[in-house]
Amino acid sequence: MQPEGHVQEHFANIDVQRQAARLGMWAFLGTEILLFAGLFAAYAEYRALFHEAFVLGARHLDARLATVETAVLITGSFAVVMAHHYAKTSKAGMTCLSLVVAAATGLAFLMLHGIEYWHHFEEGALPGKYYSFPEIQTAGASMFFTLYFLMTGLHSLHVMAGVGVLAWLAWRASMGAFSHGNYNVVEMGGLYWHLVDLIWIFLFPLLYLV
Amino acid sequence: MSPSEGVDIAFPAHHYLNEGTTVRSWLLTRDHKRIGVMFLVAVILALLLGGTFALLLRFEHLTPGPTYVSAVTYNRLFTLHGVIMVWFFLIPAIPSVFGNFFIPIMIGAKDVAFPRLNLASLYIYMFGAALTTWAMIHGGADTGWTFYTPYSTTTTTTVAPMLLGIFILGFSTIVTGINFIVTIHTMRGPGLSWMRLPLFVWAIYGTSIIQVLATPVLGLVMLLVGVEHLFGFGLFDPARGGDPILFQHLFWFYSHPAVYIMILPAMGVISETVAAAARKNVFGYRAVAYSSLGIAFVGFFTWGHHMFVAGQGTFDAGAFGVLSMFVGIFTAIKVFTWVGTLYRGAIRFTTPFAYICGFLFFLVFGGMTGIAVATVSLDVHWHDTYFVVAHFHFIMVGAAMMGFLAALHYWFPKMFGRTYHEGWGLVSATLIILGFNATFIPQFLLGNMGMPRRYYDYPARFQSLHVASTAGSTLLFFGFMIIFIYLALALKYGRAAGRNPWGSRGFEWETPSPPPLHNFEKLPVFTHGPHEYQGTAEVPHAA
Amino acid sequence: MADSTAHADHGELSPARSALIYVGLLALTVATYLFSRHNLGTWSVVIALVIAIAKASLVALFFMQLWYHRGSVRLALATAVLWLFLLTFFVVADVKSRYPLTNPNTNPLWEPPAAAQGHSPPQPSPSGRP
Numbered sequence: 001m002q003p004e005g006h007v008q009e010h011f012a013n014i015d016v017q018r019q020a021a022r023l024g025m026w027a028f029l030g031t032e033i034l035l036f037a038g039l040f041a042a043y044a045e046y047r048a049l050f051h052e053a054f055v056l057g058a059r060h061l062d063a064r065l066a067t068v069e070t071a072v073l074i075t076g077s078f079a080v081v082m083a084h085h086y087a088k089t090s091k092a093g094m095t096c097l098s099l100v101v102a103a104a105t106g107l108a109f110l111m112l113h114g115i116e117y118w119h120h121f122e123e124g125a126l127p128g129k130y131y132s133f134p135e136i137q138t139a140g141a142s143m144f145f146t147l148y149f150l151m152t153g154l155h156s157l158h159v160m161a162g163v164g165v166l167a168w169l170a171w172r173a174s175m176g177a178f179s180h181g182n183y184n185v186v187e188m189g190g191l192y193w194h195l196v197d198l199i200w201i202f203l204f205p206l207l208y209l210v
Numbered sequence: 211m212s213p214s215e216g217v218d219i220a221f222p223a224h225h226y227l228n229e230g231t232t233v234r235s236w237l238l239t240r241d242h243k244r245i246g247v248m249f250l251v252a253v254i255l256a257l258l259l260g261g262t263f264a265l266l267l268r269f270e271h272l273t274p275g276p277t278y279v280s281a282v283t284y285n286r287l288f289t290l291h292g293v294i295m296v297w298f299f300l301i302p303a304i305p306s307v308f309g310n311f312f313i314p315i316m317i318g319a320k321d322v323a324f325p326r327l328n329l330a331s332l333y334i335y336m337f338g339a340a341l342t343t344w345a346m347i348h349g350g351a352d353t354g355w356t357f358y359t360p361y362s363t364t365t366t367t368t369v370a371p372m373l374l375g376i377f378i379l380g381f382s383t384i385v386t387g388i389n390f391i392v393t394i395h396t397m398r399g400p401g402l403s404w405m406r407l408p409l410f411v412w413a414i415y416g417t418s419i420i421q422v423l424a425t426p427v428l429g430l431v432m433l434l435v436g437v438e439h440l441f442g443f444g445l446f447d448p449a450r451g452g453d454p455i456l457f458q459h460l461f462w463f464y465s466h467p468a469v470y471i472m473i474l475p476a477m478g479v480i481s482e483t484v485a486a487a488a489r490k491n492v493f494g495y496r497a498v499a500y501s502s503l504g505i506a507f508v509g510f511f512t513w514g515h516h517m518f519v520a521g522q523g524t525f526d527a528g529a530f531g532v533l534s535m536f537v538g539i540f541t542a543i544k545v546f547t548w549v550g551t552l553y554r555g556a557i558r559f560t561t562p563f564a565y566i567c568g569f570l571f572f573l574v575f576g577g578m579t580g581i582a583v584a585t586v587s588l589d590v591h592w593h594d595t596y597f598v599v600a601h602f603h604f605i606m607v608g609a610a611m612m613g614f615l616a617a618l619h620y621w622f623p624k625m626f627g628r629t630y631h632e633g634w635g636l637v638s639a640t641l642i643i644l645g646f647n648a649t650f651i652p653q654f655l656l657g658n659m660g661m662p663r664r665y666y667d668y669p670a671r672f673q674s675l676h677v678a679s680t681a682g683s684t685l686l687f688f689g690f691m692i693i694f695i696y697l698a699l700a701l702k703y704g705r706a707a708g709r710n711p712w713g714s715r716g717f718e719w720e721t722p723s724p725p726p727l728h729n730f731e732k733l734p735v736f737t738h739g740p741h742e743y744q745g746t747a748e749v750p751h752a753a
Numbered sequence: 754m755a756d757s758t759a760h761a762d763h764g765e766l767s768p769a770r771s772a773l774i775y776v777g778l779l780a781l782t783v784a785t786y787l788f789s790r791h792n793l794g795t796w797s798v799v800i801a802l803v804i805a806i807a808k809a810s811l812v813a814l815f816f817m818q819l820w821y822h823r824g825s826v827r828l829a830l831a832t833a834v835l836w837l838f839l840l841t842f843f844v845v846a847d848v849k850s851r852y853p854l855t856n857p858n859t860n861p862l863w864e865p866p867a868a869a870q871g872h873s874p875p876q877p878s879p880s881g882r883p
Contacts, residue, residue, distance in 0.1 A: 010314075011397070020323045020396040026826040027388040027422055034426035038434070038460045042445065045456055048854055049846050067786040069778055078775040083762050088786050091860035108443035128443035128450060139857060140451045146443050150434070159767035187818075194817045200778040201808045205801035209789035395825055423836050451857050459844050493832055510839065514847075523850030 006182070018184050019084070025188045029195045036199055039151050043206060046147060050140025055134060057144035058210055060125070062116060066208040069112045070200060076105030077197045080166070080190040083173075087183035092176050095186065099170035102193060106163035113156055120145070148207055155199055162196045165189045219708040221627055224723040240325035242332045242726065246311035247625065249619050252335065253303045254694075260294035263287050265687060268649075268680040274668050285352035286367075288664055290571045292355025293372065297379050297393025298339050300606055304475035305421075306386055307750065309414045311625060313390060315462040315718045315725060316408045318399025323392040325383050335382040342375030354664060356465070359457040361444040363438045370439055373432040380425045383471075383586070387421030390414055401736035405499070408717060408740040409492065412499045416506035420474070423510070428464035431457065455520055462513035470509040470537075472606055474502060475574075476613020477544055478524055480569050483620050484548045485741035486714035487554025487563045492741050493595020494547035495557045501540040508536050527586055529655075534584035538632045542579050544719075545570065561635030565616035568643040576601060580652070594664075597657025601652045608646055615642070615693070622697065627724040628704030634696040643687030648682025715741045773830055774815045781808050 011017040047054045085100035124132035127149045131142035169189045172178065178186055225244045230236075236244060267287050270277045279287070310328065314321050322328050345351070351369045353362040362369050374644040390559040394415050398407070408413075435457065437443055444450030446457045485492045492498065514522055514530030549568065557563065579601040583589045592598055623629050657663075661672050668676070717740050720732050785804040810846065814820040819827055848856060 010319060010325065014394055020392045022822070023395055023825055023829070024324060024392045026829040027391055028384075031384050031388075031422055031426040031828050033830075033833040034423055034836060035430050037840050038427050038430040038463075040837060041459070041841040042456055042847045044841045045453065047625050048452070048845055049453075062788060063786060067782060070782050074778045074782065077778075077812060077816050078771065081766065081771045081775075082768065085766075085771070102796065127439065128438070128445070128447075130442075131450075135448060135748075142444065144780050145453045146450075147446055150437070150445070152441070191817055192814055198809050198812055201812065202805050205785055205789070205805050209785060209801050210798045253848065419832075423832065427840070453848070455847065456844065459840070463840050492865070510836065514843065521851065521855060523847040526847045527848035529843070529846075 004022060007078060014181075021184055021188055025191050029191060031069075032195055032199075039147070039154065040202070040206075042146050043151065046143045048139070050143055053136065053138045053140035054144050055147070055210070056138060057131075057141060057207055061148070061208045062119070063208045065112060065116060066204055069109050070204050072105050072109050072112070073197045073200050076102045076109075077194050079105065080193045083169075084183065084186050084190050087173065087178040087186040088180060090179040092173055093176065095178055096173040099166050099186075101172055103163050103166040103170060106159050106166065106193075109159055110156060110163075113152065117149075120149075151203055151207065155196070155203060158196050160200070162193045165192055177187065189205050216674075217523040219706040220704040222336050222722045222724065225627065225722065225726055225729050226724060227626070230726040238329070240321065240329060241327065241727065242310045242322050242328055243625075243729075244287075244649075245328050246307050247311075247630075248332055248731055249302060249306040249310060249335070252332075252339070253299050253307060253352055256294055256298035256629055257690075260291055261687070261690065262274065263291035263555075265289060265296065265616040265683060268683040269675045270574030270666075271668075272680055276626040279373070282352060283662070285354075286346075286664045288349045289351050289354050290346055293342060293376065294351075295606075296355055296375055296468070296472075298342075298515035300472040300610055301383060302335060302386070303472075303614050304479060304617060305390070305417055305471070306335070306382075307332075308479070308621060309386070309390060309417075312621070312718050313393060313411060313414060313714065314397070315409050315721060315729050317394065317397060318717070318718070318726045318730070318736065319393065319397040320730075320733075322389045323397060328389055329441055331382045331385040334378060334385065338375045338377075340375075341378060342372055345375060350606050353501070356461065357435055359435065359438070359454045360448075360459075363446060370436050373436045374441075377429050377432045378388070380429045380728065382446075383425045387418035387425070391416040391422065394418075399404055399734055399736055404737055406498070406739040407499070409481035409498050409502075410478035410531070411479065411493070412502045413474050415660060417471050417474045419503075419712035420471050420509065421504045424467040424471070425448070425545055426466045427460055428468075431460040431464070431559075434460070455517065455522055458517050458520055458522075459513070462516045463510075466513040466516065467506075467509045469602070469606065470505055472610045473613075474505055476569070476610045477505075477541075477682045478622070479613045480548060480566055481544075482714075482716055482741075483562045483566055483616050484551050484672055485743075486620070486712050486716060487550045487560065487566060488557050489549055489713065489743050490555040490741075491695060491743055492547070493550030493553075495739065497543050498547050501543045504540040504543075505537060505736075508533070508540065511598045512537060513582075515584050515589070518586050519593045520742075531584060531586045535581060535699075536554055538577060538581050545574060549603045559636075560619075561632060562616045562620040562712075564636055564639035564643070565612045565619065567641065568646070569609050569612035569616065571643075572604050572612060573644070576604025579604065590655060594662055596653040596658035596663055599663045600653035600657060603650050603653070608650070612643075615639070618693075618697070620712070621718075623707030624718060624725070626701055626704075627698050627707055627722075628709060629694050629705055629707045638689045638692040641692065645682050645685025645687075645689055648685060649679050650682070652682070654678070715743055766815055766818055771815065774811050778808055778811055781811075 007014050007017055011020065078099045079102035083095050083102065086092075086094040086098055120126065124130075124134070125136075125145050126132070127141060127146035131145060133141070133145070166189060169186055171187070226241055227247075230239075236248070240247060266279070267284070270279055270284055270287070273448055327378060344366045346598070347370075349368045351357075351362075351367045351372050353365060353369060354368070357369070357373070383540070394407070434445055438447070444452050446452045446454050446455065481492065481498055498499040512530055514526045514536045518531070540577055548566075577595075583592055583598055583601055619630070619635060656672055656675045656679075659672065659675075661668055661675075707723050709722055711723075712719070717734070717736075720734060781804050785801055788804070791797075795802070813830060819830065839858050
């Protein structure tokens with residue numbers, strides 16, 4: 001990628017290219033939202049069917065840790081916004097640093113989540129046929145934890161992908177690839193990271209707080 | 211047949227097919243036209259494979275009880291027939307072949323918005339197809355293409371690799387959809403407003419919206435079934451409080467709009483070919499354009515009509531029954547506008563026109579039976595019988611396939627610069643239309659009499675109708691074989707077509723046949739809409 | 754001629770404003786946690802979702818710059834969210850309007866699986882009796 005904005009041959013000009021990338025990325029984010037939609041629908045159904053188990057299950061999860069995780073992801077989003085700003089103003093060093101910070105928040109999130117999962121493994125609060133948590137045995141208890149693992153698991157996979165994207169962008173930034181004429185890719189990667197944050201903003205209350 | 215018959219037409223010296231002739235130049239191409247051609251080869255192979263399974267199924271039904279294959283094999287056959295025809299043929303057939311080839315040309319662009327992603331969509335398709343074929347050979351699934359739980363989560367047949375193959379294929383669909391949406395939004399040529407877009411572009415735009423919104427839900431549900439199959443998570447398992455109907459909700463939320471992914475592009479093709487066949491301005495352009503969006507959106511509100519007898523709640527049953535009727539309105543609008551375009555047009559009875567006739571008949575007939583099965587009380591009788599099978603084959607094979615064949619015959623001269631034998635074209639169109647009727651009208655009767663679908667065995671009183679249906683399917687087979695033969699011969703020996711053998715006023719006919727590498731000698735500026743013929747008296751000549 | 758509505762940018766997000774949004778998001782996060790510590794019945798869910806929507810709006814409108822970009826990208830997000838509601842609505846309406854005995858929580862004969870390590874639960878007998 002050249003340091004100056006490079007217009008690909010089939011686009012009329014750089015503005016069209018940038019606009020196309022933005023619309024394409026948002027269309028892709030739309031597909032990610034629809035991917036999680038099925039799980040949210042499943043959650044809504046099973047919560048309607050097994051209200052007590054869901055409330056008990058949510059109470060059992062570590063809401064304080066999850067609040068910290070939320071704050072961590074939001075910090076990552078802020079870092080990505082700053083990275084976009086620095087890329088646009090041609091500050092390669094700060095761009096790289098912001099992206100590294102954002103990727104680090106992703107890793108921190110995954111680690112905190114891993115701690116949560118570990119607790120659940122130890123106490124037997126596992127999905128489906130592996131569920132053996134003695135404290136909650138009401139109807140639908142295993143369903144709550146199945147959904148918990150499926151939703152946070154799929155989300156964590158997306159966080160991992162996001163960390164990969166941010167790390168790659170940080171590396172490119174360190175090579176001086178981004179500047180005022182060429183920062184679109186940082187914006188696109190940033191949009192993906194914000195989506196990961198957006199999904200968590202809904203997972204957090206639904207799984208941990210209510 | 212063409213007005214300039216007898217005049218030798220020069221074949222262009224440089225075009226997209228001979229610009230770079232190495233294997234590498236094809237496999238690593240970013241040219242949307244070459245990608246379209248490669249998709250054509252792929253979907254034809256899929257059609258042959260899926261069609262072979264269909265013939266095996268029909269021949270098995272010549273007698274009640276065992277005829278050639280075992281019951282398990284029969285179950286595998288209808289599963290594979292469905293999986294291949296739905297995902298590897300019908301969904302990509304028109305968008306990935308003709309959409310890829312013609313959208314940029316029709317809007318005056320050099321390529322789609324993301325050419326490398328376009329190539330990726332081809333390879334993702336092939337990888338998904340290869341994986342599914344492998345699963346097929348290694349003990350293939352027998353769940354039906356609908357993979358209903360709890361059977362799909364507990365069966366020992368190879369469900370997981372097939373689910374993965376379909377999951378991967380879904381990405382091909384999503385990528386294509388994103389590409390077309392962005393292309394149409396951002397790359398229209400100077401002067402090309404939304405209301406001057408060719409109706410085929412509108413149809414593909416609507417299709418792309420469906421692809422982008424629906425396919426992720428399929429991806430998720432395939433993933434969930436695979437996870438439950440492999441790890442026993444119990445999301446759909448009643449013993450753990452799970453709900454098998456949830457699977458059906460998630461599955462049909464995609465799969466009903468999926469059938470609009472199949473039919474909407476065919477409708478776009480018909481809009482193009484009807485105007486060209488009648489040499490007349492499109493009647494009700496805006497109605498057709500908006501109805502394409504209408505179908506795309508309203509198609510999402512109807513999925514529960516597949517679940518009327520599954521045990522879903524009464525609110526859903528009632529709501530979905532009513533909402534399903536609305537889609538018929540948009541289809542009816544289109545049928546009236548097509549007929550209005552043909553009315554008092556200067557029609558020449560060519561092969562594409564034969565397919566238009568077939569399409570109109572099958573769409574109306576199949577569509578009305580769709581309204582019939584959308585009526586909850588009637589569907590209680592017809593659900594899971596051959597009536598439903600006949601209904602959806604009328605739309606998917608009758609209408610969508612006619613659209614594909616119309617597209618193939620209308621655009622073959624543009625894509626490859628050669629004409630095919632028109633006489634054989636009409637012969638095969640006749641065979642296919644007659645064969646189709648002979649295959650599927652008996653199935654309406656069978657279904658109404660109570661013949662269940664996906665049943666290996668049946669009572670002897672149904673046999674004569676089954677034999678009639680199988681006889682019809684052999685006519686279909688011959689019709690298709692003839693098409694492949696004369697098109698293959700035309701590729702090598704066909705007469706040069708010239709820029710505009712049909713005398714059509716569609717935008718794509720302004721450029722040479724085959725088009726040059728970057729689509730145009732000079733990027734077009736648009737001063738009017740497509741298919742603007744100045745009255746039927748003046749018939750544009752082929753150039 | 755590209756889509757003229759899509760690139761009518763109206764200003765852009767300044768670092769100062771984004772820092773403000775960041776603090777606002779953290780504040781809302783703490784707020785939702787604090788609210789959740791009280792049992793307010795149905796209102797708990799409502800408040801939690803309202804705060805989540807507020808946070809999501811801040812991220813989408815400002816961090817993702819939808820406030821500044823008009824046209825098709827806003828429509829893309831709105832459609833996706835609407836479709837999520839469409840799916841969820843009909844799924845929940847289904848379970849709420851089913852014949853009650855078909856749902857496990859209202860069927861007096863249904864029992865949750867036994868809490869055994871790795872054992873599969875006893876299969877429900879066809880008659881529904883334990």
